[in-house]
Each structure stands twice: as C-alpha cells, then as structure tokens.
Amino acid sequence: MSQFELDARRLLCPLPVIRTQDKIKTLAVGDVLVVTCTDPGVMQDIPAWSRINGHKVLSTESGEYEFVITIEVGE
Amino acid sequence: MSKQIRAVSLISGGLDSMLATKAIMEQGVHVEGINFFTGFCVEGHTHAIRKKDKDKPKRNNSLWVAETLGIKLHIIDIIEEYKDVLINPKHGYGANMNPCLDCKVFMVKKAKQWMEENDFDFIITGEVMGQRPMSQRRETMPIISAESGADDRLVRPLCAQSLPATLPEREGWIHRDQLFDFSGRGRKPQMALANEYGFTDYSQPAGGCCFLTDESYSNKLVDLWKSRGTKEYDLDDVMLLKVGRHIRPNRDFKVIVAREDGEARFMQGYKKSFINMNCASHKGPLALIEGDPSAEDLHLAAQIVARYGQGRDAEEVDVMVRDMSGNESILQVKPLGVDELPKEWFI
Numbered sequence: 206m207s208q209f210e211l212d213a214r215r216l217l218c219p220l221p222v223i224r225t226q227d228k229i230k231t232l233a234v235g236d237v238l239v240v241t242c243t244d245p246g247v248m249q250d251i252p253a254w255s256r257i258n259g260h261k262v263l264s265t266e267s268g269e270y271e272f273v274i275t276i277e278v279g280e
Numbered sequence: 281m282s283k284q285i286r287a288v289s290l291i292s293g294g295l296d297s298m299l300a301t302k303a304i305m306e307q308g309v310h311v312e313g314i315n316f317f318t319g320f321c322v323e324g325h326t327h328a329i330r331k332k333d334k335d336k337p338k339r340n341n342s343l344w345v346a347e348t349l350g351i352k353l354h355i356i357d358i359i360e361e362y363k364d365v366l367i368n369p370k371h372g373y374g375a376n377m378n379p380c381l382d383c384k385v386f387m388v389k390k391a392k393q394w395m396e397e398n399d400f401d402f403i404i405t406g407e408v409m410g411q412r413p414m415s416q417r418r419e420t421m422p423i424i425s426a427e428s429g430a431d432d433r434l435v436r437p438l439c440a441q442s443l444p445a446t447l448p449e450r451e452g453w454i455h456r457d458q459l460f461d462f463s464g465r466g467r468k469p470q471m472a473l474a475n476e477y478g479f480t481d482y483s484q485p486a487g488g489c490c491f492l493t494d495e496s497y498s499n500k501l502v503d504l505w506k507s508r509g510t511k512e513y514d515l516d517d518v519m520l521l522k523v524g525r526h527i528r529p530n531r532d533f534k535v536i537v538a539r540e541d542g543e544a545r546f547m548q549g550y551k552k553s554f555i556n557m558n559c560a561s562h563k564g565p566l567a568l569i570e571g572d573p574s575a576e577d578l579h580l581a582a583q584i585v586a587r588y589g590q591g592r593d594a595e596e597v598d599v600m601v602r603d604m605s606g607n608e609s610i611l612q613v614k615p616l617g618v619d620e621l622p623k624e625w626f627i
Binding site: 217243 | 350351
C-alpha cells in the first residue's frame with residue numbers, strides 16, 4: 206500500500222473529479238490518494254464519485270482556499 | 281448461463297437520461313453511465329464561482345443521477361477532441377455557437393468506442409423526438425445513429441416505440457413494449473414516469489446544459505476568435521469567458537473585470553498569465569488584461585477598472601498594475617464616467 210498525491214488546484218469541477226478518476230485507474234487496491242483542490246465543489250463531487258465507484262473517502266479537510274480529500278482505492 | 285447484457289448510458293444530469301437509464305435497468309440490463317466534459321458544460325460548479333449563486337446546490341447532477349440510480353459513472357475529458365466539433369461542425373450551428381447535432385454524433389461515437397473497449401453491448405440516450413430543434417428531431421435520429429457508427433446498437437428508450445426496432449430489441453435483450461413513445465417539448469410524460477419510478481428530486485431543464493447555447497457566451501467566444509484571427513482556444517479561454525465583465529475598447533486588448541469576490545478569487549489564479557490591475561487608492565475589483573496592450577491601452581484599461589471601484593467619482597485614483605512576472609507599477613488615472621464607456625465595448 207502506497208500513498209500518492211494529486212494537485213488539482215485551479216481546476217473547476219468536474220476536472221478535479223476526472224483527474225482523480227484517471228489517477229486512481231493507475232493505482233492498486235488499498236493505495237491512498239491525497240487530492241488537493243481549490244474548487245469547493247469537490248467536497249461534494251469527489252466523495253460522490255468515490256461512493257458510486259467503490260472507493261473510500263478517509264478524510265476531508267476544508268481550508269480557506271484549499272480543500273484536501275484523502276481516498277483509499279477500492280476494488 | 282446466459283451472458284449478462286451490459287449497456288452504457290449517456291448521463292447528462294437531466295431527467296431524460298435518468299429516466300431512459302432507469303427504463304433499461306428495469307429490464308435487468310447492467311448499466312453504467314458515461315458523461316463527457318467538453319469544457320462548455322454548465323454542469324459542474326462554474327456557477328459556484330459567483331457568490332450570488334452560493335445558495336444553489338453545488339452538486340454535480342450527473343454524479344447525483346448516477347448515485348440515485350446506483351450505477352457507476354465514468355466522466356471523460358473530451359476538451360481537446362471537441363475543438364474540431366465546435367470549429368468545423370458538419371451540420372452547422374444552432375441559434376448561437378451550439379453545434380448540437382455534431383455534438384450528439386460525436387458523443388455517441390465516443391460512447392460506442394467506450395462500449396467496444398469495455399465489452400458492453402449497446403448504448404442508451406435520453407433523446408426524445410421533437411424535443412430539441414436541432415438535434416432531437418425525427419430526421420436527425422437516423423443521422424446520429426449512422427454517423428456515430430452506433431447504428432442499431434443505439435437505443436432511445438423514451439421514444440423507441442416511434443423508431444425502428446434496434447438490435448437489443450430484436451435480440452430480445454430488452455422488450456419494446458416496456459419502452460416509450462414520448463415526443464415533443466412537453467414534459468408531462470417524463471414527469472409522470474419520474475413519479476412512477478419514485479424520483480421526486482431531479483434537475484429541472486433551465487436553458488440547456490451547454491454554454492454554447494447561451495447568446496452572451498457565444499458572443500464572447502466569437503469576439504475571442506476574431507481578435508486573435510484564429511478559432512484556436514484552450515481551457516483557460518473557455519473558463520474565463522464564463523466570468524467577469526468583458527470590455528473590449530479595441531482589437532488589441534480586452535479588460536475582464538471581476539463582478540464580485542467569488543470571481544476575483546477565481547481570477548487570482550490567472551495573475552501570472554495576464555497583466556492585471558486593481559485600484560490601489562480605493563476598494564475595487566481585480567481585472568485581467570487580455571491581448572497585447574500599448575501603454576496608452578493600459579492607461580485606458582486602468583480608467584475602466586477605476587470606474588468599477590469605490591473611487592469612481594474621484595478626480596484621480598491610483599491603479600496598481602502588475603505584469604506577468606509580478607512587477608508592480610502605479611498608474612494615476614481619472615476614472616471613466618458612465619457616459620464615457622460605450623455600450624459597444626461590452627461583449
């Protein structure tokens with residue numbers, strides 16, 4: 206199990222979701238991906254995308270300008 | 281054991297594709313959704329940039345539809361490939377810069393490619409005959425099937441009974457009598473079906489799902505192309521056309537003035553790509569200067585920017601100008617009066 210990071214700052218949804226989706230395709234089950242974004246919409250969209258595609262959101266953090274979502278890759 | 285039939289459904293986030301997908305799921309078919317991002321999609325959070333929209337739900341409706349239906353959703357970035365559809369539409373544009381028919385053909389073609397790569401059996405769309413003046417007419421339905429290459433593997437559950445039987449119907453994968461014959465622009469049959477399926481919350485149609493159907497947006501895009509002498513564009517262009525007041529005093533430059541804090545925050549991200557300015561002596565909005573402005577143009581741009589700040593009635597204000605390297609300088613200007621800003625400058 207490894208941890209990876211994805212910089213999705215300055216992108217508006219759905220691009221952070223697409224980048225997350227494309228990155229996760231390259232990872233193995235159990236890997237962890239930390240996604241950093243600036244569009245507050247990701248707080249809704251990335252967890253929604255993760256739920257419907259079988260991945261687990263481990264945590265979400267809201268800053269003033271940045272939002273960080275940590276995902277564990279599922280089956 | 282018989283093979284599980286699998287279909288891929290084009291999910292826009294609206295009610296029609298939601299119903300069409302559900303109608304096929306009800307027949308025991310495994311369905312997964314696909315959603316294409318052209319850059320011009322209204323879906324997403326482009327509106328959330330603006331503070332005035334902060335009370336609107338920030339959900340992405342295509343994701344929400346997929347979750348409601350309990351299906352996977354694959355969101356595909358087609359920004360680069362879509363350029364050719366927009367710049368060279370074989371079937372022309374609609375009322376604005378919307379190449380709806382070519383767009384539909386392209387998306388179904390991409391869905392067919394995805395279907396083949398993932399070993400799925402057919403494609404679903406939420407098209408309703410007569411619902412859209414350009415892309416959803418009796419005459420255009422066969423064009424989309426043929427030009428996309430999907431042919432009789434393209435199923436439109438909401439109007440299938442008014443169309444020739446498709447391969448999935450002929451093979452008995454799905455039953456024609458459990459499909460529909462909706463037509464026209466009315467929404468009552470869809471709302472009744474939504475009620476039957478227990479969908480009480482769904483996206484309401486409000487001016488389409490694409491910025492290219494919007495007159496103001498289309499005007500800005502055409503202006504961008506004219507000013508550059510080419511129809512090339514990139515994603516940043518597409519995004520910046522969605523925010524701010526766009527004011528073009530001459531062909532060499534354009535001023536994009538943030539209308540509120542949300543837009544200003546978004547535009548901050550472009551400060552290294554554009555000359556930018558804001559009033560230093562009074563409160564005022566951030567503005568990006570696009571093009572190749574002369575010193576005289578920059579002075580005029582500063583006067584325009586000052587017009588939108590709290591110093592608009594002052595004799596003279598200081599405007600901070602930053603170049604793309606971040607070097608700062610101050611221009612002292614008299615804000616333009618309201619009658620000195622011609623309507624023709626507003627794109």
